[in-house]
Amino acid sequence: MRQLIKGNEAVIYGALLGGATHFFGYPITPASEIAHAAASLFPEAGRHFLQAESEVSAINMIYGAAGSGARVMTASSGPGISLMAEGISYIAGAELPCVIVNVQRAGPGLGNIFPEQGDYNAVVKGGGHGPYRNVVLAPDSVQEMCDFTSRAFDIADRYRTTVFVLSDAYIGQMMEPVSLPETVQHGQRKPWALYADHDSRRNLITSIYMSPAAQAGHNWQLQEKYDRIRSEITDWEEIQAEDAEFLFVGFGISARVSLTAVQLLRKRGVRAGLLRPKTLFPFPAARLAQLAAGGVRKIGVVELNEGQMAEDVELAVRCSIPVLRYNWMGGEVPTTTELAELAIEELKRPDSPQEPVTSRNHRHGHGDMLYGKV
Structure with a gap:
């Protein structure tokens, strides 16, 4: 199927076709169309949408839903991503897969709603506390806004990691023809997740390690994962x-x-x-x-x-x-x-x-x- 849509709308089509089950978010210019499209299309597709009261709430909802095995996402722009920073660090520390779309606008501070790419360091180098990394995909077309978002869910599940789709106001707001995938991807049961059943009752999801040795061991395991990501998906x-x-x-x-x-x-x-x-x-x-x-x-x-x-x-x-x-x-x-x-x-x-x-x-x-x- 081929449609003429905005980059921000293409994100939601890509997410649904990529198997997303939950969207938690809060609208912000120039990313608002992502939340608007999710509010309409997620329920129509039998998925779940909830507008949180703030970006802080949204990222913590992502934490909870990801821990229960859902394929989850949110979307925002720079000021909203800043509010999510602590939650993103917790999610990375707990190795929970999720997808975050950042449609960048000018900053710092409130800035304005026009395109900028000043969030590169914040997103590519981490964004919150601790030595972690996000996988970061950078689309340059509306087609890639769809394709990269769809692909992001597979990467997130494969490596148990946060995946950013880092766009800008131009790519998010422009309209181009998009060829939508013909098949819908679906996530599988995750052996580490909490499903409130017998098989998952012993699973533990945490980012707190009370001994220096345990924290060091966890952090080194994260670095080994990031090295594997470097060797396998650089594009x-x-x-x-x-x-x-x-x-x-x-x-x-x-x-x-x-x-x-x-x-x-x-x-x-x-x-x-x-x-x-x-x-x-x-x-x-x-x-x-x-x-x-x-x-x-x-x-x-x-x-x-x-x-x-x-x-x-x-x-x-x-x-x-x-x-x-x-x-x-x-x-x-x-x-x-x-x-x-x-x-x-x-x-x-x-x-x-x-x-x-x-x-x-x-x-x-x-x-x-x-x-x-x-």
Whole structure:
């Protein structure tokens, strides 16, 4: 089946077809359509929807339902995700599978409702207390909003982990044709969950370990799981990267703008390419290192933040080639022409592998002040 829908609505179609059984959440712009669609479609499909009184309540409902074996999800934007941070850490510590969608908006604080990617560090590096990681999927289309959400439930159950679908206001609000999966996936009984029956009565779900040795052992087991995740599900897309001398790296809307810039540069005879991480954790560091050791002269990391993913790119290439930071914030988005001109200007400069240059491009704007709660 093919439908023209918003990215936020595609999340719910993907969730239902991926076997989601429960949605707990609280609406927030620019993610509100996810809760609205869930309120309609989950009950129609015989699943369960509940609007919590707050994001704090929603994430704790996720904890309880996940512990009872349900396939659970929530969705929010930056301010709401911040409120969920403690609960997410508890869920990660208890190794409970769940799916969380974050449609990013500008911050910090209340910020505004326009697109930004400033939640990268908070989501990719953890977000709450303790040494844990989230699997993070980064869609760049409405189709992937559907597909990645559906896939997220399988990953969550397979590794007993939190899985984020990290989007932005552009991808969440745009409308595109989507091909929906023809079959519905269903979760299986989980041997570790609490079903209030004889077979599960001895199961224990907790994130508290009262001895240093027990806590250390648990944390090392978590790290072993994250290493296994790195080796098994790292994913990315390459476009004309094999012969590229200038490589863009971006995710979400930044990747889409970068792709059009690549096409424009190729028409002008510039060998440009794009690497788009589909998983932000695990990050495709090894592939970036390979490209840096090949013919790529310079990398331009395009982000709607101050350069958060650029730090991971710099670590991946280990200062072997220059990594340029092209950053916009506050809800501003670069044009394809701007990116193409930045790449051309940079390629005119001599290569200096021993002393890579890290530069920033800030596009300043003056928007209207927005008052009131959104």
